[in-house]
Amino acid sequence: MNETRPNRTLDVIDQSTMLHPVSSIAELKTNGPTLYRSANGSILQDSTGREHVDMGAGLWCVNVGYGREEVVKAGADALKTLSYQHHFANSAAEDTVRVSDRLIQLFHEQAGATHLNRVFYGSSGSDANDTAYKLVRYYNNLRGKPEKKKIISRIGAYHGLTAASTSLTGIDAYHKMFDLPLPDVLHTSCPHYFRYAKPGESEAEFSDRMVADLASLIEREGADTIAAFIAEPVMGTGGVFLPPVGYFDNVQKLLDKHDILLIADEVISGFGRLGHWFATGAFNLKPDIVSLAKGLTSAYFPMSASVISDRVYDVLAAASPETGAFMHGFTYSGHPVGSAIALANIDVIEKEDLVARAAENGPYLLEALKDATQSCPYVGDVRGMGLMVGVEYVSDKETNAECPQGTAPHKIVSKHAFLEGVLPRALPFLPVNSFSPPLTITRSEIDEGVSRFGRALQNARPELEQLLGA
Numbered sequence: 307m308n309e310t311r312p313n314r315t316l317d318v319i320d321q322s323t324m325l326h327p328v329s330s331i332a333e334l335k336t337n338g339p340t341l342y343r344s345a346n347g348s349i350l351q352d353s354t355g356r357e358h359v360d361m362g363a364g365l366w367c368v369n370v371g372y373g374r375e376e377v378v379k380a381g382a383d384a385l386k387t388l389s390y391q392h393h394f395a396n397s398a399a400e401d402t403v404r405v406s407d408r409l410i411q412l413f414h415e416q417a418g419a420t421h422l423n424r425v426f427y428g429s430s431g432s433d434a435n436d437t438a439y440k441l442v443r444y445y446n447n448l449r450g451k452p453e454k455k456k457i458i459s460r461i462g463a464y465h466g467l468t469a470a471s472t473s474l475t476g477i478d479a480y481h482k483m484f485d486l487p488l489p490d491v492l493h494t495s496c497p498h499y500f501r502y503a504k505p506g507e508s509e510a511e512f513s514d515r516m517v518a519d520l521a522s523l524i525e526r527e528g529a530d531t532i533a534a535f536i537a538e539p540v541m542g543t544g545g546v547f548l549p550p551v552g553y554f555d556n557v558q559k560l561l562d563k564h565d566i567l568l569i570a571d572e573v574i575s576g577f578g579r580l581g582h583w584f585a586t587g588a589f590n591l592k593p594d595i596v597s598l599a600k601g602l603t604s605a606y607f608p609m610s611a612s613v614i615s616d617r618v619y620d621v622l623a624a625a626s627p628e629t630g631a632f633m634h635g636f637t638y639s640g641h642p643v644g645s646a647i648a649l650a651n652i653d654v655i656e657k658e659d660l661v662a663r664a665a666e667n668g669p670y671l672l673e674a675l676k677d678a679t680q681s682c683p684y685v686g687d688v689r690g691m692g693l694m695v696g697v698e699y700v701s702d703k704e705t706n707a708e709c710p711q712g713t714a715p716h717k718i719v720s721k722h723a724f725l726e727g728v729l730p731r732a733l734p735f736l737p738v739n740s741f742s743p744p745l746t747i748t749r750s751e752i753d754e755g756v757s758r759f760g761r762a763l764q765n766a767r768p769e770l771e772q773l774l775g776a
């Protein structure tokens with residue numbers, strides 16, 4: 307029986323039974339939860355029946371939109387045929403083998419990354435980055451370099467919230483109270499030109515300074531102690547930060563010089579979000595490990611993948627007769643239902659040309675947001691790539707002065723946006739609202755979502771004036 311205890315509403319039950327991820331317990335007690343009932347395409351319906359344009363695609367993940375019959379059917383069929391199969395002891399589900407081949411083919415053909423030839427599966431972006439964290443250690447231990455195990459990430463990065471991936475994440479709010487980051491994880495400067503450039507510094511000069519910071523960190527620690535550098539090609543949760551000009555070319559050269567692996571966290575950027583199949587192709591990266599999740603199944607099933615280079619895999623394979631089994635993996639690694647869903651999801655992306663659609667509709671969304679925010683004195687920057695756009699707040703548009711510590715104008719605007727029926731995200735590092743709708747979003751849905759956001763900005767104005775000064 308699917309019945310809750312009588313005489314209590316779901317919001318009361320929620321408050322008395324749930325610990326929500328990345329949420330304030332105090333706020334839950336005051337405001338209660340926001341419950342959702344259904345979704346279709348880019349539109350979510352809450353439990354009062356009100357509709358919202360989902361400008362976040364959930365957490366940057368529902369790339370093919372909600373309610374896709376072909377994806378649902380693939381999952382339902384897989385549940386009937388082979389509801390579970392593990393991949394331990396060299397077992398495999400047929401669809402998992404198929405999806406591996408498909409991923410490798412996509413990386414070769416769509417990203418020019420012919421050096422990526424093996425796939426390891428998990429269930430979340432966080433565990434994919436934990437796999438990367440462990441794999442680079444394994445690799446260097448096998449190479450007789452056990453001291454080469456530190457990983458460099460960046461301030462403002464988001465790589466997940468398991469113990470290792472929280473450590474890789476470069477946002478203090480996720481570290482404090484958990485005694486993280488773990489030792490051996492370091493963070494270098496955040497390459498966000500709009501906020502962190504010095505007065506008069508050009509983008510190229512800023513980019514060079516960011517790479518120089520990385521170089522001096524490597525030198526300070528000793529290259530012999532650094533195993534890998536991890537990066538989101540476009541930083542998402544930090545605030546939609548695009549790499550400054552020349553950044554990755556120079557980072558790649560530096561890493562190559564010091565025998566340091568590159569882990570590309572494509573958990574958001576993979577599967578079309580940036581108007582390219584993968585950021586690896588878009589930025590001409592040569593990663594040794596690529597973390598994928600979210601768009602792999604458009605969140606119809608929790609599934610992640612780590613795509614591994616020959617350079618790393620060959621070391622594992624050569625040592626295998628002596629080391630024995632690769633002692634890493636999860637109950638749900640390569641789940642057959644997730645694999646069937648991934649195949650159907652990739653079919654939809656291909657058939658509907660969603661990568662090209664993101665490339666076309668991204669600039670349209672960007673321009674619409676620039677227009678809608680132009681007259682607001684607290685919006686300092688609107689930027690993006692593909693269907694990934696950030697709106698950053700300042701306390702003074704003339705000087706782009708930072709909003710004072712503790713103010714969160716983007717959260718106020720988000721609250722009004724919800725009331726207008728549009729859901730941008732309010733990010734946790736800088737005051738940024740992000741927009742990353744399903745790649746299937748139509749132009750009229752973009753228009754509707756952006757005009758609702760424009761109204762929200764208007765409605766928030768008195769509170770923003772009070773917070774930031776008129």
Ligand SMILES: Cc1ncc(COP(=O)(O)O)c(C=O)c1O
Nearest residue numbers: 430431432464465466538573574
């Ligand atoms: C770039 C990036 N990496 C990793 C993760 C963690 O993924 P998950 O929440 O599935 O563990 C996220 C989640 O937002 C992400 O944006």
